[in-house]
Amino acid sequence: MTRAAIIGNIQRGLKRGKLPPDQQAMLRARLAAHPRHLIPARGQLDRGGRIALFVEYLEREFGTAARLGSLEDVPTAITTYLAAQNLAPSLVASPHPDLQKIPFAATPLLNVRFGTSTPAEPVSLTHAFAGIAETGTLMLPSGPTRPTSNNLLPDNAIVVLPADRIVASFEDAFDLLRADPKTKAAREKFMPRNVMLVTGPSRSADIEQTLELGAHGPRRLHVLIIDGES
Amino acid sequence: MLETSTAFKVNATGAMADAGLQKALARAKPQFAKKRSAAVDKLPEFEALREEAKNIKNHTIQNLDFYLETYAASVEKSGGTVHWCSTAEDARQAVLKICKNANAKTVTKGKSMVTEEIALNDFLEANGVTPVETDLGEYILQLRHEPPSHIIGPAFHLNREDWEDTFRKSHLDLPLDRVFNERRDILTEARLLLREKFIAADVGITGANFLIAETGSSVIVTNEGNGDLTQTLPRVHVVVTSIDKVIPTIEDTLSLLRVLARSATGQDMSVYTTFSTGGARPGDPDGPAEYHVVLLDNGRSGMVGTDFQDMLRCIKCAACMNHCPVYGAVGGHAYGSTYPGPMGAVLTPMLVGIENAGHLPNASTFCGKCESVCPVKIPLPNLMRHWREREFERHLQPQTMRYGLAFWAFFAKRPAIYRIATRAAALALGLAGRKRGSFTRLPLAGGWTDSRDFPAPEGDTFFARYAAAQKAKQ
Numbered sequence: 101m102t103r104a105a106i107i108g109n110i111q112r113g114l115k116r117g118k119l120p121p122d123q124q125a126m127l128r129a130r131l132a133a134h135p136r137h138l139i140p141a142r143g144q145l146d147r148g149g150r151i152a153l154f155v156e157y158l159e160r161e162f163g164t165a166a167r168l169g170s171l172e173d174v175p176t177a178i179t180t181y182l183a184a185q186n187l188a189p190s191l192v193a194s195p196h197p198d199l200q201k202i203p204f205a206a207t208p209l210l211n212v213r214f215g216t217s218t219p220a221e222p223v224s225l226t227h228a229f230a231g232i233a234e235t236g237t238l239m240l241p242s243g244p245t246r247p248t249s250n251n252l253l254p255d256n257a258i259v260v261l262p263a264d265r266i267v268a269s270f271e272d273a274f275d276l277l278r279a280d281p282k283t284k285a286a287r288e289k290f291m292p293r294n295v296m297l298v299t300g301p302s303r304s305a306d307i308e309q310t311l312e313l314g315a316h317g318p319r320r321l322h323v324l325i326i327d328g329e330s
Numbered sequence: 331m332l333e334t335s336t337a338f339k340v341n342a343t344g345a346m347a348d349a350g351l352q353k354a355l356a357r358a359k360p361q362f363a364k365k366r367s368a369a370v371d372k373l374p375e376f377e378a379l380r381e382e383a384k385n386i387k388n389h390t391i392q393n394l395d396f397y398l399e400t401y402a403a404s405v406e407k408s409g410g411t412v413h414w415c416s417t418a419e420d421a422r423q424a425v426l427k428i429c430k431n432a433n434a435k436t437v438t439k440g441k442s443m444v445t446e447e448i449a450l451n452d453f454l455e456a457n458g459v460t461p462v463e464t465d466l467g468e469y470i471l472q473l474r475h476e477p478p479s480h481i482i483g484p485a486f487h488l489n490r491e492d493w494e495d496t497f498r499k500s501h502l503d504l505p506l507d508r509v510f511n512e513r514r515d516i517l518t519e520a521r522l523l524l525r526e527k528f529i530a531a532d533v534g535i536t537g538a539n540f541l542i543a544e545t546g547s548s549v550i551v552t553n554e555g556n557g558d559l560t561q562t563l564p565r566v567h568v569v570v571t572s573i574d575k576v577i578p579t580i581e582d583t584l585s586l587l588r589v590l591a592r593s594a595t596g597q598d599m600s601v602y603t604t605f606s607t608g609g610a611r612p613g614d615p616d617g618p619a620e621y622h623v624v625l626l627d628n629g630r631s632g633m634v635g636t637d638f639q640d641m642l643r644c645i646k647c648a649a650c651m652n653h654c655p656v657y658g659a660v661g662g663h664a665y666g667s668t669y670p671g672p673m674g675a676v677l678t679p680m681l682v683g684i685e686n687a688g689h690l691p692n693a694s695t696f697c698g699k700c701e702s703v704c705p706v707k708i709p710l711p712n713l714m715r716h717w718r719e720r721e722f723e724r725h726l727q728p729q730t731m732r733y734g735l736a737f738w739a740f741f742a743k744r745p746a747i748y749r750i751a752t753r754a755a756a757l758a759l760g761l762a763g764r765k766r767g768s769f770t771r772l773p774l775a776g777g778w779t780d781s782r783d784f785p786a787p788e789g790d791t792f793f794a795r796y797a798a799a800q801k802a803k804q
Binding site: 102103105106107109110111112113114115118119123124127130131134135136137138140141142157161195215216219234235237242243244247248249251252253270271274289291292293294295296297298299300301302303304305306307308309310312314315316317318 | 354357358361373374375378379382386392393394395396397398399400402407408414415416420464465466467470483484485486488489490493513514516517518521524525528529543544545546547553554555556558559561562563573578579580581582584585587588595597598599600601602603604605606607608609610611613614615616617627631632633634635636639
């Protein structure tokens with residue numbers, strides 16, 4: 101009843117009844133085509149340019165990055181990073197197939213647990229679905245192999261991002277997401293429960309408009325860009 | 331919140347005399363403008379993006395009924411529930427019912443102006459559910475029992491001393507003599523205390539910056555990550571939002587996001603821009619089991635097709651108040667409304683009636699800065715003018731003001747008499763003030779001369795001089 105009243109009120113304001121079928125069809129076609137609008141030129145670069153711009157903006161927003169040749173370099177990169185931050189060599193990793201391929205056994209001093217983070221765990225390792233050069237943003241969708249908690253609860257977030265997945269614009273990243281489900285039926289409901297676009301570590305400027313890092317999400321965000329085939 | 335817009339004049343006088351507030355305003359004012367213009371300068375397409383943002387919102391409003399129905403259908407398809415609410419009371423009841431069904435003792439809250447608009451916290455508390463604000467600014471305001479003074483920086487009227495003082499008085503489990511060496515220490519204390527609340531909460535309430543018809547998603551934008559924890563950890567996620575937030579597609583939303591953060595904080599993107607679509611899916615290791623949208627109208631549908639329709643484009647970035655000389659002088663609380671500044675001056679009379687908020691559309695110098703920075707090009711001064719006209723038509727202004735306007739209108743409509751009268755006045759004032767060059771007091775101009783001198787006119791009126799100059803040219 102309330103719904104009908106609100107919709108009726110809007111239609112009275114627009115001085116028409118329900119939209120005629122042909123106009124509804126036009127709007128449905130627009131939804132189905134979901135056309136892009138103007139996309140800023142600054143991200144429209146070749147692969148090398150996109151990676152460089154992504155890193156530039158990530159660092160401007162107080163994130164850090166390391167370029168690695170392959171997933172095999174990840175354990176050493178992590179132990180080096182954690183030691184430099186004075187952190188214990190222990191982390192919770194999302195159960196993503198790419199992360200499970202990492203040869204952690206070679207670095208027995210690094211304690212790795214695959215699963216969903218608890219509030220007590222200080223370091224997480226997650227897998228980014230895409231990187232967006234335009235603003236240095238990570239796309240982190242949820243799913244069985246990507247718990248949202250791992251993006252949020254630990255103080256230190258380490259993210260694996262294949263270099264080939266660094267795209268120019270937000271639109272490009274969402275196109276990858278739209279095409280990700282394997283079947284046509286699944287693609288109808290392509291949106292995961294949660295899609296986070298993350299640009300740098302958590303912060304607040306609520307105290308005297310002065311930026312402080314480490315509000316409720318991670319205090320540090322470190323991205324491992326993997327140059328090899330994704 | 332309690333609307334005290336009728337007391338704007340008294341509030342404003344108090345605000346001008348409030349040393350702490352003036353200190354906060356002096357600090358914040360130049361920063362807002364500087365950050366926005368730096369971000370805008372770095373994006374050559376910004377002006378074109380503003381035009382597009384305006385067009386996307388206009389297209390949506392022209393078909394708002396269709397997109398709302400589509401949005402609701404998409405939410406249901408993704409396993410969520412939409413609760414349509416005409417009034418603030420409907421929305422409060424809908425939220426309470428969801429909380430009761432979840433046996434909720436505490437709810438965490440992300441920042442949401444719509445929950446401020448419906449005064450949700452007081453209502454939940456009165457009904458046995460404890461709300462916990464988790465945005466740092468909203469958190470301290472809840473401790474201080476104060477309303478927000480800004481739509482994106484709710485506690486920007488506070489200084490560091492206020493933070494330390496409030497935390498010492500409120501967090502009694504911690505040693506009283508602890509030292510806050512840096513702002514970071516204040517932040518860390520809040521982070522640790524709120525972590526426990528996030529984990530204990532049964533329901534998480536967030537607002538929404540956008541609702542996407544295509545997918546049924548709600549989008550929130552934060553820097554702290556509090557909104558994300560609020561909507562990830564509890565078993566139930568409730569989105570409290572309003573009908574003007576709906577947008578057709580993801581691509582439309584992305585275009586609006588490009589102008590939102592740049593206009594608001596001068597960031598290219600806020601740290602967390604998160605799309606939520608329904609509750610947890612099979613196989614998801616975390617996320618809420620239930621997803622509800624409390625969709626509020628509260629007068630907005632009545633703006634469609636009126637002089638105020640353009641206001642529905644607002645994406646709540648706060649650029650208008652950040653650049654407003656009136657807001658910059660008195661801060662947000664003086665407006666006595668959930669929504670202060672130029673956007674609040676247009677929206678508040680719509681929500682509470684012009685008879686209760688007539689001062690707000692008058693609290694403007696019509697300098698036009700708000701319109702020039704609005705990312706969706708809302709003609710804010712024009713809309714305020716519409717409210718002034720309605721106020722006049724309904725005889726809501728004081729008699730003296732009406733007489734004054736009628737008196738002025740008599741002359742303004744008769745140019746010949748107007749010129750003679752102003753010329754006589756200018757000559758008389760010039761003669762009377764010849765010695766000092768200014769007046770410290772003038773009849774009927776106390777509002778001016780109380781705080782500054784009125785300069786004595788030198789020579790003739792503009793009209794007379796202009797006419798003389800034109801004659802000389804020939």
